[in-house]
Amino acid sequence: MTLPNYPGNTTSAGPVGAPPPRNGLDRYFEISRRGSTVAREIRGGVVTFMTMAYIVVLNPFIIGTTPDADGLVLGIPQVAAVTALVAAVMTILMGVIGKYPFAIATGLGINALVAFGIASQMSWPDAMGLVVLEGLVITLLVLTGLRTAIMRAIPQPLKAAIGVGIGLFLAFIGLVDAGFVRRSDAGPVPVQLGYGGLLRGWPLLIFCLGLLLMGVLVAKKVRGAILIGIVATTVLAIIVEAIAEIGPAATDANGVVTRFGWQLNTPQVPDEVVRSPDLGLLGNFSLFGGFDRVAVVTALLLVFTLLLTDFFDTMGTVVAVGAEGGLLDKQGQLPGIQRVLLVDSLAAAAGGAASSSSNTTYIESAAGVGDGARTGLASVVTGLLFVVALFFTPLVEIVPFEAATAALVVVGALMITQIRLIDLSDFSVALPAFLTIAVMPFTFSIANGIGAGFVSWVVLRAAAGRAREIHPLLWVTSALFVVYFAIDPVSDLLGVG
Secondary structure, eight states: OOOOOTTTSEETTEETTOOOOSSHHHHHHTTTTTTOOHHHHHHHHHHHHHHHTHHHHHHHHHHTTOOOTTOOOOOHHHHHHHHHHHHHHHHHHIIIIIOSSOOEEEOTTHHHIIIIIIGGGSOHHHHHHHHHHHHHHHHHHHHTTHHHHHHHTSOHHHHHHHHHHHHHHHHHHHHHHHTSEEEOSSSSOSEEETBTTBOOSHHHHHHHHHHHHHHHHHHTTOTTHHHHHHHHHHHHHHHHHHHHOOOBOEEOTTSOEEEOOBSSOOOSOOSOSOOOOOOTTTTOOOTTTHHHHSOHHHHHHHHHHHHHHHHHHHHHHHHHHHHHTTOSOTTSOOTTHHHHHHHHHHHHHHHHHTTSOOEEEOTTHHHHHHTTOOSHHHHHHHHHHHHHHHHOHHHHTTSOHHHHHHHHHHHHHHHGGGGGGSOTTSHHHHHHHHHHHHHHHHHTOHHHHHHHHHHHHHHHHHHTTOGGGSOHHHHHHHHHHHHHHTHHHHHHHHTOO
């Protein structure tokens, strides 16, 4: 897919040859200026929503079913409601204020850390209070300009490597969520193809067909290729489920698969369409309550871990998706990034205040960008669809993982083309780039990949006698990542366990 190279060839008035705005909406979102159209933005917003709507279903199973240290469970309906609400409000704000096609929702990985690593040591209000505190700290870093300065200190080869790594990460998420790649049942191999090395069951066939359909449409440069692929695959899945009555995937007590079914959503017409949201969890947090439940040093380390993960997940997403959409300038920077980072930082605090866990910019935004979205109007569309999901959760549950995740694999393939921007002939560049690219999917963490790249870049460049080329902020950030990676022995050293 050929993507507009905005704003690589610019004048002070914008991209060379850009048409004048057609109306106020066009002027505000710079739709024509970025080589897009209202129809393309709407389509891109729908695609982004369809690839990330699963969070409304998945987050409640993580946050809503895990008991805290006092045995309290938040509940699936309540968490589903606040998950959709915060995603809706913050994604719309990202579109209106940030003016870029970046969607926001509860961060996967971070929510697991909150559920299993923090709430297990204190109450849910206390744990969410630490999330709010982390969001406020990141907001302060944005307002002081430090977060933007760190992003600008990243060398161009590492920025390209982050994009490639996220592309592989997206593809890996898609393959795993669809069940195409699974944890190995036995033997030294950690992962395997499908079930026991075989692609078994109708859902996996649906995924493969959807992936090939999207691939063909993208290769033929069909407008709306990804959206068409998701919708067509969903319709096919509904038909197959109606005929074969496959049902959800199931395992026995030993983890052995007993039904090769759908991974999350079963694609069928729901019995109910409208479901009234329960927003009782709003404001259910204690800002400093966690410091009373655990040692102060422990609480600070938990906030630090949340902060570093959130900080660099977003940074990697913004850089990668911006590059994919041709939204970066000649220096590889995203114009107006301060607005984007401010909304993202406030989203982290908002997620904690609503008990949905920290919200962050979603890498699935790349799906909408891959389908043509270039402006904040796409985010407004995505946010409005989350408003709909707030009341029509059963409709969100129609789209199976097997349909939506195929889009992530296709977008991942589009993003790895950025590897051409990396000079792999210099090993002091090649190794940090490789670690950035490899560690992200292998550890299922954008932040881990960025950290591995930063630390290795500083060490290798310094060893090569080029320490003066390293930005001071990169030294500081790399040192923080060393602490991040060594958080367990540091905790033991400080006696906080």
